[in-house]
Every structure is written in C-alpha cells, then in structure tokens.
Amino acid sequence: EQTIYLKDYAPTPYRIVSVELDFKILEDSTRVRTQLTIEPREQTAPGTPLVLDGDELKLDSIAVDGAPLVLSAYVSDANSLTLMEPPHRRFVLETEVTLNPAANTKLMGLYRSSGTWCTQCEPEGFRRITYYLDRPDVLAPFKVRMSAPRAVAPVLLANGNLVESGDAGEGMHFAVWEDPFLKPAYLFALVAGDLGSITDSFTTMSGRKVDLGIYCTHGKEDECLYAMDSLKRSMAWDERRFGREYDLDVFNIVAVSDFNFGAMENKGLNIFNDRLVFAKPETATDANYHGIERVIAHEYFHNWTGNRITCRDWFQLCLKEGLTVFRDQEFTSDERSRPVQRIHDVQNLRTSQFPEDGGPLAHPPRPDQYREINNFYTTTVYEKGAEIVRMLATLLGEAGFRKATDLYFERHDGDATTIEAFIKVFEDSSGRDLSQFSTWYLQAGTPQVNVSDNYDAASQTYTLTLSQKVEPTPGEATKKPLVIPVRFGLIGPNGSPMGWSKVSGGTVEDDLILLDTESVTLTFAGVANKPVPSLFRGFSAPVKVTSNLGQEDLLFLARHDSDPFNRWDALQTAATTLIANAALGTAWSAGEVDALRQALVDTLENPDLDPAYKAQAIDIPADTVVGRHIGKDVNPDAVAAARKDLVTALVGPVAEKLEAIYHGLAVSGPYSPDAAQAGSRSLRNGLLGLLTTGSDRGAELADRQYNDATNMTERYAAMAISARNWTPGAPALLGDFRTRFAGDPLVFDKWLTASAQATDDGVIERMRATLAAPDFPRTNPNRLRSLLGSFAMTNPVQFTRADGLGFRFITEAIVDIDKVNPQVASRILTGFRILPTLEQSRRTAGIEALQALKDQHKLSRNVGEILDRILA
Numbered sequence: 001e002q003t004i005y006l007k008d009y010a011p012t013p014y015r016i017v018s019v020e021l022d023f024k025i026l027e028d029s030t031r032v033r034t035q036l037t038i039e040p041r042e043q044t045a046p047g048t049p050l051v052l053d054g055d056e057l058k059l060d061s062i063a064v065d066g067a068p069l070v071l072s073a074y075v076s077d078a079n080s081l082t083l084m085e086p087p088h089r090r091f092v093l094e095t096e097v098t099l100n101p102a103a104n105t106k107l108m109g110l111y112r113s114s115g116t117w118c119t120q121c122e123p124e125g126f127r128r129i130t131y132y133l134d135r136p137d138v139l140a141p142f143k144v145r146m147s148a149p150r151a152v153a154p155v156l157l158a159n160g161n162l163v164e165s166g167d168a169g170e171g172m173h174f175a176v177w178e179d180p181f182l183k184p185a186y187l188f189a190l191v192a193g194d195l196g197s198i199t200d201s202f203t204t205m206s207g208r209k210v211d212l213g214i215y216c217t218h219g220k221e222d223e224c225l226y227a228m229d230s231l232k233r234s235m236a237w238d239e240r241r242f243g244r245e246y247d248l249d250v251f252n253i254v255a256v257s258d259f260n261f262g263a264m265e266n267k268g269l270n271i272f273n274d275r276l277v278f279a280k281p282e283t284a285t286d287a288n289y290h291g292i293e294r295v296i297a298h299e300y301f302h303n304w305t306g307n308r309i310t311c312r313d314w315f316q317l318c319l320k321e322g323l324t325v326f327r328d329q330e331f332t333s334d335e336r337s338r339p340v341q342r343i344h345d346v347q348n349l350r351t352s353q354f355p356e357d358g359g360p361l362a363h364p365p366r367p368d369q370y371r372e373i374n375n376f377y378t379t380t381v382y383e384k385g386a387e388i389v390r391m392l393a394t395l396l397g398e399a400g401f402r403k404a405t406d407l408y409f410e411r412h413d414g415d416a417t418t419i420e421a422f423i424k425v426f427e428d429s430s431g432r433d434l435s436q437f438s439t440w441y442l443q444a445g446t447p448q449v450n451v452s453d454n455y456d457a458a459s460q461t462y463t464l465t466l467s468q469k470v471e472p473t474p475g476e477a478t479k480k481p482l483v484i485p486v487r488f489g490l491i492g493p494n495g496s497p498m499g500w501s502k503v504s505g506g507t508v509e510d511d512l513i514l515l516d517t518e519s520v521t522l523t524f525a526g527v528a529n530k531p532v533p534s535l536f537r538g539f540s541a542p543v544k545v546t547s548n549l550g551q552e553d554l555l556f557l558a559r560h561d562s563d564p565f566n567r568w569d570a571l572q573t574a575a576t577t578l579i580a581n582a583a584l585g586t587a588w589s590a591g592e593v594d595a596l597r598q599a600l601v602d603t604l605e606n607p608d609l610d611p612a613y614k615a616q617a618i619d620i621p622a623d624t625v626v627g628r629h630i631g632k633d634v635n636p637d638a639v640a641a642a643r644k645d646l647v648t649a650l651v652g653p654v655a656e657k658l659e660a661i662y663h664g665l666a667v668s669g670p671y672s673p674d675a676a677q678a679g680s681r682s683l684r685n686g687l688l689g690l691l692t693t694g695s696d697r698g699a700e701l702a703d704r705q706y707n708d709a710t711n712m713t714e715r716y717a718a719m720a721i722s723a724r725n726w727t728p729g730a731p732a733l734l735g736d737f738r739t740r741f742a743g744d745p746l747v748f749d750k751w752l753t754a755s756a757q758a759t760d761d762g763v764i765e766r767m768r769a770t771l772a773a774p775d776f777p778r779t780n781p782n783r784l785r786s787l788l789g790s791f792a793m794t795n796p797v798q799f800t801r802a803d804g805l806g807f808r809f810i811t812e813a814i815v816d817i818d819k820v821n822p823q824v825a826s827r828i829l830t831g832f833r834i835l836p837t838l839e840q841s842r843r844t845a846g847i848e849a850l851q852a853l854k855d856q857h858k859l860s861r862n863v864g865e866i867l868d869r870i871l872a
C-alpha cells in the first residue's frame with residue numbers, strides 16, 4: 001500500500017485555468033461533461049505528461065480543443081487519466097463519464113440520499129465525479145450547468161450564484177451556477193432533489209443583503225429554524241470578532257440523511273448531516289441544539305478559514321480545522337458561558353484526544369505521512385489543533401491575536417498555504433520567535449508536566465519547579481521540549497490571591513509562566529505565607545499535570561480558586577484519584593469522601609454559580625477518563641465498580657438533599673434551548689445520574705421523569721441513565737421509547753446509543769438482534785455510529801470483555817460495513833486504540849480479534865491502515 005509523504009510535495013506541472021461542468025441527472029444515471037481549460041506552468045518541460053486523478057471512473061469520451069483524442073495520446077483507467085504529451089500552451093480538455101449515484105454507498109463523490117442527489121468532495125471525492133487534479137492547491141473558477149427531471153428534482157443547487165435557469169424539454173429543467181471565487185475541487189458541491197426550504201436574509205457590515213436558505217425533506221421546515229438563527233448569529237459574530245464579512249449574495253445549507261461526517265463547508269452551499277440541522281423540543285435534546293449552533297457556526301466560519309484561505313496539501317489540514325474549531329469554540333463562549341464552554345471543550349479533549357495522543361494512533365497535528373487521508377480527520381487535527389491556536393492567543397493577548405489574524409487574512413487571501421506560513425504571520429505581527437512553539441504542530445503526544453513546590457517561611461520564598469516530558473509515540477522515539485504557557489496564580493491560606501515582590505529563575509509575564517525547557521525552577525520572593533498554586537488556569541495548555549497537591553489542597557482550590565476552570569478541575573482530579581486508587585486496591589478513607597462530598601454540596605448550594613457550571617462540577621469522571629488516568633493494565637470492571645462505590649459513598653448521606661435540589665430544578669413554562677434553561681436541565685439530569693448510580697432512589701425517579709417529560713432532554717436523559725445503570729425499569733423505558741418515536745430516524749439513533757451503553761451482560765446479544773433485523777438501515781452512517789461507535793467508544797465494560805465477545809462483535813460488523821462504506825468502518829475500528837491500556841487477558845482477546853480481521857478478510861485501505869497501526 002502506498003504511503004504519501006509531505007517531503008514529496010511538488011506543485012502540479014499544469015494549472016487549471018477554469019472549469020465548466022455539465023451534469024445531466026437522470027433517474028438511473030448521471031452524465032458528467034467536463035471542460036477544463038489547462039495550461040503548463042512556466043517551468044514545465046514540453047512533453048510532460050498530465051496526470052489527472054480518478055476513482056471508480058470510466059471514460060466515455062475525450063477531446064482536446066474540440067478534437068477527439070486518438071487512443072495513443074492518452075491512457076485511462078478507473079484511477080487516472082494521463083495525457084501523454086499535452087499541448088505546450090493553453091488548451092481545453094473535454095471529458096465525459098457516466099456515474100451511478102444510487103450505487104455509491106461510500107458517500108464520497110455524487111450519491112443519492114433518500115432520493116436527493118448530493119455531493120461530498122473533501123478530501124478526495126471530486127475524482128469520483130470527473131477526472132481532475134484533485135488536490136487542494138489547484139484553484140479554479142467553476143461554472144456548473146445541471147439538468148434533471150423537474151418532477152423528482154425541482155431544486156437544483158451548486159456553489160456561487162445562480163446565473164440562469166429554465167425549461168430543458170421532455171420534463172427536464174436546468175440551472176447554471178457560477179462561483180466567482182477560485183476554489184479547490186474539494187469545495188465543489190451540487191444538490192438536486194425535491195426539497196422544502198426556509199429562507200431569510202442577512203445584511204452584512206458593508207450593507208450587502210445576503211439571501212439565506214436551508215433546504216430539507218418536505219415537512220421538516222419548522223425544524224430548521226434554530227439552524228437559521230444560529231447562522232445569522234454566526235455571520236454577525238464573525239464580523240464583530242474577526243472583521244470577516246460574507247462574500248457571495250447567497251448562502252445555502254442542505255440537510256441530508258446519509259452523510260459521512262457532521263457537515264461540509266462547500267463554498268456558498270454547505271451540506272449538513274440532518275442530525276445537525278433538525279431540532280424541535282420533543283425530539284432534540286439541549287445537547288443537540290448546542291451541537292447545531294456549534295457546527296452551523298463552524299462551517300460558516302470556514303468561509304474565511306478554509307475557503308478563502310485553504311490548505312496547500314492535506315498534511316496542512318490542521319491549518320483550517322484547528323483554527324476553525326478555535327473560532328467555533330470562541331463563538332459558543334461568547335454566545336453562552338465562557339467557563340462552561342471551556343470545561344465542555346476540555347472534557348471532550350480529555351475523553352477523545354488524550355487517548356488518541358497516548359495510544360497507537362497518535363500523530364502530530366500536522367502529520368508528515370499517511371496511507372489514507374480520511375483517517376486523519378482526527379480529534380488531534382481538530383481539537384488539539386484548536387488548543388494550539390488558543391495557546392497562540394494566550395501568548396499574544398487579545399489585541400496581539402487580532403492583529404495576527406488580520407494580517408493572516410490580508411496576506412493569504414486566495415492562497416493555498418501551510419502551517420509554516422500561518423506561524424510566520426504570528427511572528428511577523430508580534431515580533432516573537434515562534435520556531436520552538438511550532439513543535440506543537442510537528443510532534444505527537446500529550447506532554448506530562450510535573451509540578452513540585454517548596455515554601456521557606458524563614459526567607460519568605462516560594463519555589464515552584466515545573467518539568468515536562470512527552471512519552472515516545474509511534475515513529476517518534478525522542479521528543480523535544482515544547483513552549484508551554486502556564487497561566488497561574490498563588491492562593492493564600494485565607495483563600496485570597498497572593499502577591500510576591502520578585503520572581504527569578506524563569507520567564508514570567510504577568511500571570512503567565514513560560515515553560516520552554518525540560519525543567520524550570522521559579523523562586524518567588526516576598527511571599528508572606530505558604531501558598532497553594534493554581535496552575536494552568538483556563539487549561540492554558542493541552543497537557544497532563546501531576547503534582548504534589550493532596551486531596552486537601554485540591555478541595556481548597558475547589559473552594560477558593562478565582563479561576564472557574566481550575567475549581568472544576570480540582571474536583572475532577574480529587575474524584576479521579578480516589579476512583580483510580582480504589583480500582584488499584586487502595587481504598588479511600590471516610591474523611592476523604594466526606595471532604596469531597598462537602599465540596600460538592602457547597603458547590604451545589606453556592607448561589608453565585610450557575611446551574612450549567614454546577615452540573616459540570618458534580619459530573620463524576622467517566623470510567624474511560626479514570627482508565628486513562630491509570631494508563632496501563634486497566635481492568636474496566638474494577639474501574640466501573642470503584643466509580644459506583646464512590647458515587648454511592650458520596651450520595652448516601654445527602655441523597656435526600658440531592659433529591660430536593662433535583663425537584664427544585666424542574667423547569668416550568670415553554671421549552672427554550674437557551675443556556676439558562678438548558679443549564680437547569682443539565683444539573684437536574686446530573687443529579688438524577690448520581691441518585692441512580694449511588695442510591696436506590698434514582699431508578700424510580702428516572703421512571704417518573706421519563707413518563708412526565710415534556711421534552712426530549714428530560715426523556716432521553718431518564719432513559720439513558722436507566723440503561724447505563726441497567727435499572728429494573730430500563731427495559732420498559734427502552735421499549736416505550738422505541739415505539740413512541742417509531743419512524744423518526746434521528747430519535748432511533750438516540751435509542752441505539754442508549755442501548756449500546758447498557759452495561760449488563762445481555763447487551764451484545766440485544767445489539768446483534770438489532771443489527772440483524774431486516775429493516776435495520778445498514779448503509780446509514782448515523783445509525784451505524786450510534787450503535788457500534790457508541791459501544792466501542794463508551795462502553796468499556798462490555799466492549800473489552802476478557803472473553804473477547806465485545807471485540808468480535810465489532811470486528812464482525814466491520815467486515816460488512818467496510819464493503820459498503822470504508823470511512824465509517826475505519827472510524828468505528830479506532831475504538832480498539834484502548835488495547836495497550838488494558839490488562840493482559842483483555843489485551844490478548846482484542847489483538848486476537850484484530851488479527852482475525854486482518855488475516856481472514858480483504859479490507860479497504862481505510863480499515864487496513866488503522867488495523868496495522870493498532871497492531872504495530
């Protein structure tokens with residue numbers, strides 16, 4: 001299998017000057033006629049072959065400047081088209097291929113989803129539509145003519161502006177769309193179908209009116225209103241925060257039900273997985289509304305960070321994704337609560353990115369090799385990429401960061417560029433040398449920062465030693481020290497911030513320590529009392545921290561730290577440590593549990609904290625987080641038991657109080673997805689979770705909440721909590737949920753997820769039955785991910801069973817899915833990255849299942865690459 005290396009990057013010998021596409025869409029096939037105006041670059045030698053990419057294509061005809069080509073002038077197969085000796089001047093290449101979108105189950109290129117024709121081209125889908133230089137550094141203007149039977153496809157959309165439309169005879173009609181902006185082929189999009197829509201408009205900061213449309217299955221229009229509202233807020237925010245104005249006269253979004261990812265930022269025509277568009281209170285949770293707002297914003301923000309400025313090659317993916325995730329996180333922080341959003345994002349990073357970075361699939365945010373680029377749309381590229389941008393923002397400060405992004409947009413508008421160019425902008429605008437900082441992009445692994453301190457009362461000096469280390473990751477045995485910004489404060493015995501008169505031994509800028517060597521020892525003079533250090537405030541760097549802070553110090557921070565993130569984090573660390581120690585055989589003391597309980601209750605009763613934050617504070621770390629903390633020889637049964645025991649011990653004496661708070665949080669009045677109402681529901685559901693896991697009061701409360709629920713947030717939480725704890729009422733709730741919402745695929749996904757998280761021994765058998773049902777939609781990515789992805793990622797007790805049943809259930813499913821949709825199959829397979837952390841018998845069972853998959857089946861490149869990396 002071929003590996004692609006960054007070091008081999010070279011520009012194409014030919015430029016594509018312009019693209020004209022003509023799609024004739026018929027029920028059973030689509031004919032694509034392409035006219036490419038091409039010219040050699042100055043340095044290209046005459047006679048240099050032109051090699052265009054293809055994927056599962058068959059050439060029907062070919063001509064140059066209107067004259068059909070003789071057979072000896074070109075070679076074509078499914079994967080490429082080579083012109084042996086193209087003219088050494090500007091010329092027009094015309095090709096024709098016929099596609100069968102209905103048979104395209106990979107959902108890359110042109111395919112049909114519930115009757116609608118749609119495309120997905122990132123990263124390499126355009127080559128499944130026509131022969132092309134399908135790489136992000138080939139930019140061209142596109143003109144698209146499409147015709148289709150009016151009865152089945154009254155709506156015809158593509159990128160840019162509609163320039164012409166009309167009747168095409170014999171029941172056909174046509175539309176011509178032109179996109180004036182140069183773009184790479186991965187941003188091409190087309191949609192044809194019988195769709196409903198909602199429309200609105202946005203007036204930009206320079207006074208231009210932009211027509212907005214959201215297209216969907218008929219009857220779902222009302223469920224698109226929140227998405228439209230989110231879009232308008234995103235457009236206004238990008239103007240305010242980044243000075244970015246939208247550039248076309250139209251912005252359309254289409255919701256489709258078969259989609260490999262969340263959404264796609266095609267120029268002027270975003271295509272969305274319908275789960276990230278549709279929302280109404282009866283069927284969508286607060287988390288769904290939050291997700292819609294975030295992803296609508298994310299795709300919209302790509303218009304500048306991704307589309308106007310794109311990537312030179314796919315190794316630079318993080319250039320657009322890390323920056324755009326940072327921007328969507330900032331948007332949500334500004335729209336909702338900043339601390340709550342930060343905690344949410346860090347929880348996500350710790351539950352998915354840290355495991356990736358510490359396991360067999362670890363790779364740098366900017367990798368330098370791949371076999372299958374689709375395997376690199378990872379949480380490391382996205383979320384760690386966003387953390388790197390956040391560190392730049394921390395280092396430069398708000399004004400410095402804005403100055404840098406202004407320069408980035410000015411300098412690189414219209415470019416296909418690199419991470420190096422991005423860093424250079426920050427260097428040039430700030431005058432800082434960021435060469436060492438750029439190691440964050442080039443090196444894999446989560447740094448481990450060790451902290452120790454000492455207070456000398458006699459000299460009133462306080463010393464703080466910070467050292468960093470990154471464990472080896474696949475292919476990277478040795479690691480360089482990183483530039484780690486440590487936002488910090490010192491807290492005095494009475495809980496107030498403490499000052500100092502002088503600091504020596506390292507770099508400290510205001511409240512920021514720069515850890516840029518393996519170890520640094522800072523000496524603070526004029527420190528009146530022994531302080532407790534509050535480090536990495538706001539999670540100022542994506543690292544793991546070990547320190548000599550005991551439970552008492554942690555609970556002190558939980559009470560007194562002025563930084564809300566660190567207050568939350570202190571509680572998390574305190575709970576994680578107790579669970580991990582217990583799972584490894586060291587029981588907690590009654591005093592430790594009492595103190596943690598008191599800290600939790602105090603947090604709950606603090607009138608200055610908002611419910612959403614309280615919900616995060618009482619969220620006892622998941623088994624997977626504790627397992628990661630333990631790191632090796634993990635026994636998930638022991639972790640789950642220890643977690644349940646701790647929750648039981650915490651809840652026991654205060655169950656009544658918790659229940660009273662639970663009842664007091666019931667939201668009255670009509671449902672709103674706003675942060676305030678959602679926060680109350682999330683705290684109420686958090687309490688329900690604690691009471692269900694840790695007392696005998698929860699199961700019945702959950703039953704009641706399920707039956708009395710007036711919205712999906714309440715109903716789903718009650719069912720999911722019951723299923724996870726496998727309460728006596730769980731089977732009945734799952735049964736009712738399934739029939740109550742029969743026929744709604746997105747609610748079915750919720751049922752599949754809750755079912756896959758049940759921890760009882762019957763779960764695998766039930767999932768097998770679900771999958772085997774003749775009407776199970778086995779080609780739909782959302783359904784497959786909800787069942788199999790949730791099981792492999794969030795049910796460690798059953799997935800990692802020592803008898804191997806959980807592992808084999810997944811590998812057997814992967815064999816079938818891989819034949820239909822390799823992208824979905826390889827993503828589910830990444831659940832096996834947990835293997836190196838497991839105790840011996842489970843690890844062996846997992847490896848055996850993977851080895852059987854490898855030995856007994858012909859697998860796609862997607863699955864093959866992930867398999868080899870995990871087994872290496």
Ligand code: HT7
Pocket residue numbers: 120122123259260261262263264265298299302321377
């Ligand atoms: N840029 C997109 C990434 C993407 C994708 C989207 C849909 C289907 C397949 C895909 N492969 C990669 C989404 C984003 O990050 O905004």
Ligand code: ZN
Pocket residue numbers: 298302320321324
């Ligand atoms: Zn993105």
